[in-house]
Amino acid sequence: MTSTNVLDYPLDSGQFFASVSERKDGHRIRVCQQCGVCSGICPFRNAMDFPPQRMIAALRADLLDEVLGVDTVWMCVSCHACAAVCPAEIPIAGGLMTRVKEELVLAGEVPTELQEALESSQRYGNPLGQSPRKRADWIKGLEDDVTLLPKERRPVDVLWYVGDYGSYHARVTQTSRALVGVLKALDVDIGILGPNEISDGDSQRLAGERGLFETLAEQNGRAFAKHEFGEILTADPHAFNAIRNEYPALGIDYPVRHHTQYLADRLDDLRGLFVDPIDARVAYHDPCFLGRVNGIYEEPREVLRSIPGVELIEMAHNRENTLCCGGGGGGMWLDGFQWEKSHMRLSDLRVKEAVDAGAEVLAVACPYELPRFEDSTKTVEGAEGLLVRDLAELVAESMGAVP
C-alpha cells in the first residue's frame, strides 16, 4: 500500500500563514494594514474572487478553504505591481499569490491549459511541447557564428542561455537570430547549450510548480557546470531573474546579464557600428521581470537612444508603473482561461497606450511580449501600423547585421 497524502495537504490558515512567512520577507504579511492599494493596482482585480488585500483578510479570518476553493488566483500574472506599491513591502506576488498557486498545484487543481504547459515542461523540458533535440534548430545557417557547446567543447567568454521561446517560438527565434548578428558584430565569443539547455523554470515556479522549477534548475545547473565560460547572457528577463535571484539558493551561482545590460555596457562599441538610421518614434515597454523585479530601467533606454534616428518616447505607464503583457506567472499558458474570466487581454491595454503615445515602434525586451503585443496590434484600433520589435532587433537592423 502507498500513502498519497505525503505533502500534508490541505493546510489550515495558520500553517499557510507560517509557510508564507518562510519566504523571503514573507513575515511582513502579518503587518498588512488592509489599505488595498495592491488590489487597486492589480490588472485583473475585477476577475478575482480574492484580490490580494481581500485574500489576506480571508486568511486572517481562517478562511483558507474558501481561498483555495476558487480558481481565480490563476488570473494573477505575477506582474509584481501589487508588491511594488505595498507600503508594508509584503512580497504579495512572489510570496502570497505564488504560495496559493502552489497549494492548488499540489492538489492537482490546475486549469487544463496550464497543465499542458507544465506537463510539457516535465516531459520535454520546455512548455511549448517541442522536441528537446530540436532546441538548437534555430541557428540553422548561423552555425559559424554560434558555438554549439555540446558539439564543440571549448571555453567561451559568454554562455548564452537562449530560453524556451528564443529557441522554439517562430517569432521569437527572429530575435535570437538578430542577437547573433549583433554579438558577431561586437566580436563576442558565444556558446549555447542547445539540446542540453532546458527551461529556466521561472514562470513554472510563479505558476506554483516549485518542484518542477527545482528539477529544471538542477538540470540547467549540471549543464552549466560542464563548460567553462565567463558569464551567462540571456534575452529573457524570466531566465535572467531565475539565474540571478533563484538559482544561487540551489547552489547554481553564475554572473548573468540581460542583453539590454550587455548592450548598454558596450555602448561605445555599438555607436561605431550603427549605419542605417531608424527614423521612428519608439516607445519602450518595461518588462515586469526586468524592470519592477530587477530594477533595470535605464540601460535599455540608453541603447535605444543611441540608435541614430530613434526618437524615444514614454507611454503613460512606464518604469515601475509598467503595464504587464499578461504572460507572467503562467499567464503565457492561460490565455483561454483568462479570456473566459475577464474578456480582456492585458496586451491590448498596452498596445492601446503605445498608439495613444504616438509610437510607431513598440520596443520590447522579453520573449513573451513579441507574440502577445503583435497579436494585439491585429485587433486594437489604430494599431495596424505599430511595429513590435525586440531591442536587439532594432540594434541589428541599424547595424545592418540582421542575419
Add this chain to the structure above:
Amino acid sequence: MKIAVVMKLVPDLVEELEIDEEKARLDTTWLRLVANEPDEHALEQALLLKEQLDAEVIVLGMDGDGMDDLLVTAAAKGADRIIKLTGADGDTLNNHAVARLLEPAIRELGADLVMTGVQAHDDLDGAVGPLLAGLLGWPCVSYVSGVVLEGAGCDVRKEFPGGLVVEMEVDLPAVLGIQSAPQPPRYVAVSRVRQVMKTTEVEEHPVGAVDDRGAAEVQALRRPSVGERASMLEGDEREAADQLVAILQKAGVL
C-alpha cells in the same frame, strides 16, 4: 471493490519517427516513450471511482524502459498499488501475449473491474481488453466514456459516431476499454512524484512463458506516399497565397 488499471507506453510523436533497416519496425534509437493517452483516461476514471466509493486502485504494466516512472506517477496521482509484470520483454510483446500474461495476474489480484485504454496508437487494434475478457470469461465493453458503480452494478456510457449515446449495465467482474474519463487526466506536482518515488515500492510480479500466437505479423512499415492528386505550392507566403486564391476561385468556393 478492486479496480485494476492496465497501462502501457507508446512512442511519443514529438520526435520524428524513423523506420528501422528491416522496414518492419520503428527505429528505437531516438524513440521517446510516453504513457498511452487512453490509458491515462482509464487511470483517471479509476481514481474518480475511488473518490466516490471505497475502491482500491491497482495499476499494472509490463516491465520496460520508463515503466517505473509511469507507475510512480500513477501512485502520486492516487493509485494504491503499482505492479510491473517482469520476466517478459515488454517491447516486443503483441496484444495476444500481453492479454495471456495479464490473465493470471488479474485473477490473483481478485480484481472486480479491469480498465484499460481502449486502444494505443502503436497498434490501433484495441485488442487487449477484449482478449483479456475472453480469457477471463468476463463481459467486455469498449469505447467507454463514463463509468458509474452503484451497489453490485456497473453502468457504463458509450458514445457512437453521429451523436448516439448508449448507457448499459454490465455485470461485474468485467473488462472496460476506456476512451475517455469524464474529466481530463489530473495533474500531479513534481514534488509529489518525488516524494512518492522515495516512499513507494514498485511491486514486481514475475510472469510465465510468453505465448504470442494469434497476432498479425507486421510485414512492412512505410510512410504514406504522396497521392498523385496532391500538389505542393511553391514560392514564398505571398506567391503561395496567390496560387491558393486562384485554385479556390477555380473551384468556385471563393
